[in-house]
Amino acid sequence: MAQSKSFIDVVKRELECSVCQEQFSEINEPKILKCLHTFCKSCLEAWLRQQRRGAALSCPTCRQITECPNNNINSLPSNLFYKQMVDIVKAYSGQGQEHSPHCGNCDEEKSLKFYCSDCNCFLCEECAGAHRKLKVLNGHHVKEIGNFESSDAQDYARRTNVCKQHKDEVRFYCEQCVICICRDCAILEHRDHNIVSLDKGLEKKKSEIENKMRAVQTNGSCLRNQKEFLEKRRIRMNNNFVQATEEVHRAAKRNIELIRQHEASVTEQLIKQKETFQAEYSNTTTGLDEKLMEIESSLDFGSHVLERNNLPEILNVEEVLEQRFQELLEPSEFSMKLNYSEFKYVPNDLSSLKDPPGKLFTTNTEPSFSLAEGMGLTEGTQGEDCSFTVITMDSQSKKTYSEIDRVDVDIRSLQTGTAMKGKRIRDTRDGCYKVSYKPEAAGEFNVLITVAREAIKGSPFQLKVKERKLKGRKKGKQYAESTGNVFTPICFD
Numbered sequence: 001m002a003q004s005k006s007f008i009d010v011v012k013r014e015l016e017c018s019v020c021q022e023q024f025s026e027i028n029e030p031k032i033l034k035c036l037h038t039f040c041k042s043c044l045e046a047w048l049r050q051q052r053r054g055a056a057l058s059c060p061t062c063r064q065i066t067e068c069p070n071n072n073i074n075s076l077p078s079n080l081f082y083k084q085m086v087d088i089v090k091a092y093s094g095q096g097q098e099h100s101p102h103c104g105n106c107d108e109e110k111s112l113k114f115y116c117s118d119c120n121c122f123l124c125e126e127c128a129g130a131h132r133k134l135k136v137l138n139g140h141h142v143k144e145i146g147n148f149e150s151s152d153a154q155d156y157a158r159r160t161n162v163c164k165q166h167k168d169e170v171r172f173y174c175e176q177c178v179i180c181i182c183r184d185c186a187i188l189e190h191r192d193h194n195i196v197s198l199d200k201g202l203e204k205k206k207s208e209i210e211n212k213m214r215a216v217q218t219n220g221s222c223l224r225n226q227k228e229f230l231e232k233r234r235i236r237m238n239n240n241f242v243q244a245t246e247e248v249h250r251a252a253k254r255n256i257e258l259i260r261q262h263e264a265s266v267t268e269q270l271i272k273q274k275e276t277f278q279a280e281y282s283n284t285t286t287g288l289d290e291k292l293m294e295i296e297s298s299l300d301f302g303s304h305v306l307e308r309n310n311l312p313e314i315l316n317v318e319e320v321l322e323q324r325f326q327e328l329l330e331p332s333e334f335s336m337k338l339n340y341s342e343f344k345y346v347p348n349d350l351s352s353l354k355d356p357p358g359k360l361f362t363t364n365t366e367p368s369f370s371l372a373e374g375m376g377l378t379e380g381t382q383g384e385d386c387s388f389t390v391i392t393m394d395s396q397s398k399k400t401y402s403e404i405d406r407v408d409v410d411i412r413s414l415q416t417g418t419a420m421k422g423k424r425i426r427d428t429r430d431g432c433y434k435v436s437y438k439p440e441a442a443g444e445f446n447v448l449i450t451v452a453r454e455a456i457k458g459s460p461f462q463l464k465v466k467e468r469k470l471k472g473r474k475k476g477k478q479y480a481e482s483t484g485n486v487f488t489p490i491c492f493d
Helices: 002-014 041-051 080-092 125-133 150-159 183-187 198-254 256-307 311-328 473-483
Strands: 030-032 038-040 056-058 065-067 114-116 121-123 142-144 170-174 179-182 195-197 342-347 358-363 371-373 379-381 386-391 407-413 424-427 432-437 443-451 461-466
Touching (some): 041 056, 080 150, 114 125, 125 142, 195 198, 198 342, 256 311, 256 358, 379 386
Parallel strands (some): 379 461
Antiparallel strands (some): 030 038, 056 065, 114 121, 371 386, 386 432, 424 432
């Protein structure tokens, strides 16, 4: 009995409209919105009138807009699986209610506790007992509804798919009309169409939706990576705020009252910067979380549809699924909307006490967006001057500059592991850093470029240094051949 109550209770809770808390029914038909949320028809009609958006309906849960042609809620797809589950609940608890279902055997209005999957009908307790005893019905699968499992409910949903025109079981799928049809339909209206079995049609449609779901899952992974990136930057920003604030405090202690005034001023700047960032971060992560919730909700809906292996249901929601998945595939670059400012407090010489004891520097440089370019980044020649340029960029891929940006370059031999000596970095104070070097030996090198101790985009780079070509050798050889003299030609660098 506990199992029976549990199944019905779970189904009833799932079949409740989240707005009115009423169970779906023939009158309160479950309708699917563009965002894949389901509500009863009555609530959606009232919600549409209340919003006064014309033919646009805002989802009560996620606020996504769904277009309703001619303000007609009936134009929205019905949740076919929910409608079929309503039949189960209605049969199980229908005794004594108006328009109660009739037993599939005795045709009386009773509480129907059993279901025969072979006869595809609900049975009262008396008829179910007789059903099991009849020899001609030996082998029929009669099961108590209270003991249903998910597979039983899905099996019932598939068996209730009948042709609306001929009232016969659907057995085929018309690829041209994109509908499920019965045997009579296949012979009459669709005889010249491309018709496949229901299983093949199901396999094809499941494959199409699964491919779209995988694409949406990939997009969800990208969003989760962006969220992880944002969290790392938040931690780094907070640590930077703490470090800068501590530096301000240390300078303030050394300069007593004057420094105390300066401390308050700079601390206020830091707090404002932090509040600004936190507000932007909160807005960005809120949008990202909402997007992820939309993806997870849509994938969950799609998964449930596919698990039920019900082609009519799939066809019923295919268009809205495809529209929803297409929207969720649109690129969303949340992590690129923030400027990841960093701060460093640099104290001044207070010997004259004319200037404030320090200055607050800010950098918007994002190492992962900064880049390097130039021939010397990947190619070089032994003994010749080589160069390339490092460009610091912000998270909007715009060139930026700050005095506290620290650009480091390490050129190291892959063969020996030793660092190349003599490299020079010239800060042009406009976001460009000119790097020059003269390799003493040929070979392959690893070029690691960092900004604020983080590798820039594409770093490390692979540098190949060629051997220096000796000039004059060809000329000397020709001279020796023409005169017959043997000598060693002089080589010039």
